[in-house]
Amino acid sequence: MSTGTGVAGAAVRTPSGAPSRAACRVRGLVKAYPGRRARRGRAAVAPVRAVDGVDLDVREGEVFGLLGPNGAGKSTLVRQLTGLLRPDAGSIDLLGHDLVRHPERAARLLAYLGQESTALDELTVALATETTARLRGLPAAAARGERDAVLGELGLEELADRPLAHLSGGQRRLACFAAALAGPRPVLVLDEPTTGMDPVARRAVWAAVDRRRAERGATVVLVTHNVIEAETVLDRVAVLDRGRVIACDTPAGLKALVADEVRLELVWRAEPPLQLAEVAALAGQARRHGSRWTLRLGADAARTAVASITGGPAFAALDDFTLTTPSLEDVYLALGGRTDGLVKA
Numbered sequence: 001m002s003t004g005t006g007v008a009g010a011a012v013r014t015p016s017g018a019p020s021r022a023a024c025r026v027r028g029l030v031k032a033y034p035g036r037r038a039r040r041g042r043a044a045v046a047p048v049r050a051v052d053g054v055d056l057d058v059r060e061g062e063v064f065g066l067l068g069p070n071g072a073g074k075s076t077l078v079r080q081l082t083g084l085l086r087p088d089a090g091s092i093d094l095l096g097h098d099l100v101r102h103p104e105r106a107a108r109l110l111a112y113l114g115q116e117s118t119a120l121d122e123l124t125v126a127l128a129t130e131t132t133a134r135l136r137g138l139p140a141a142a143a144r145g146e147r148d149a150v151l152g153e154l155g156l157e158e159l160a161d162r163p164l165a166h167l168s169g170g171q172r173r174l175a176c177f178a179a180a181l182a183g184p185r186p187v188l189v190l191d192e193p194t195t196g197m198d199p200v201a202r203r204a205v206w207a208a209v210d211r212r213r214a215e216r217g218a219t220v221v222l223v224t225h226n227v228i229e230a231e232t233v234l235d236r237v238a239v240l241d242r243g244r245v246i247a248c249d250t251p252a253g254l255k256a257l258v259a260d261e262v263r264l265e266l267v268w269r270a271e272p273p274l275q276l277a278e279v280a281a282l283a284g285q286a287r288r289h290g291s292r293w294t295l296r297l298g299a300d301a302a303r304t305a306v307a308s309i310t311g312g313p314a315f316a317a318l319d320d321f322t323l324t325t326p327s328l329e330d331v332y333l334a335l336g337g338r339t340d341g342l343v344k345a
């Protein structure tokens with residue numbers, strides 16, 4: 001399916017409206033993991049092209065998202081962008097530096113928050129933040145100043161003297177985020193930064209990201225499988241499925257692809273009454289998750305369906321129904337992606 005929203009076609013502007021340069025330019029990126037034969041009771045693993053010919057342009061000063069379900073290739077792609085994983089093929093230009101030839105340069109250009117960050121576990125929150133700032137070249141007094149500023153910004157002062165290993169999952173994630181912010185870097189690469197966080201911590205993270213973009217012109221690459229997050233914080237988003245970019249545009253631009261559709265969700269009390277003609281008529285179009293049916297319909301068809309289901313005997317079998325305007329999840333479905341791993345909260 002052609003979406004007309006590919007990398008080359010997407011118009012990109014900074015928040016002020018001015019066109020901006022590419023901070024990161026990726027062409028033909030590939031990473032394949034070899035398979036493994038079944039051995040000594042361990043199941044065989046099929047080879048997988050985790051990143052399968054990806055082209056991307058991330059502009060300076062934008063918050064650019066990589067959205068996709070579990071296993072889509074997001075983490076593999078960002079580990080390549082951060083110089084931690086060597087691509088099998090393709091090129092990565094980050095702020096004018098060839099990261100395939102010089103992966104060691106990534107550390108000077110970007111701050112990376114990976115999914116698992118155990119390296120700092122034995123340090124206190126304060127020391128993890130200060131040490132990161134020192135490692136990034138700040139003199140001692142400036143690193144202490146940076147530590148205090150970042151911990152204050154994220155509301156972490158009370159946890160400053162606690163080792164990361166003794167924190168809750170969400171607190172630990174926020175502390176790792178604090179360390180990632182310590183010492184300025186023009187590019188932030190954040191792999192699911194808000195996993196496990198409560199709403200207060202999430203807000204602190206997005207405010208801090210926004211501040212770095214607005215005040216310092218930072219470029220942010222953000223991995224997420226949370227469609228709500230994607231709709232609210234991203235300037236543009238590349239939708240990944242099985243290692244490929246299946247669309248790339250602003251969240252609004254992507255949603256325009258399905259603007260003439262609505263989503264109808266029907267939740268049945270028990271088995272859906274397929275003997276009823278109005279129910280049977282919808283069965284073929286529904287994606288089913290247990291007793292929940294999800295249908296993408298044109299507005300008129302949705303109205304007719306709701307009227308026939310709620311106005312007849314099928315209504316008694318219904319536990320709940322909702323009609324909603326399209327979300328990025330619907331875009332994802334329309335593009336042929338799998339939504340099973342996408343988070344909607």
Ligand SMILES: Nc1ncnc2c1ncn2[C@@H]1O[C@H](COP(=O)(O)OP(=O)(O)OP(=O)(O)O)[C@@H](O)[C@H]1O
Pocket residue numbers: 033034048049050068069070071072073074075076077225
């Ligand atoms: N070290 C590895 N060895 C073999 N296969 C791997 C390895 N790392 C990832 N894969 C496979 O590559 C594919 C992409 O994985 P990746 O972790 O990049 O996806 P993801 O989109 O980040 O998923 P998630 O949302 O779960 O973090 C998956 O099929 C995964 O099983």
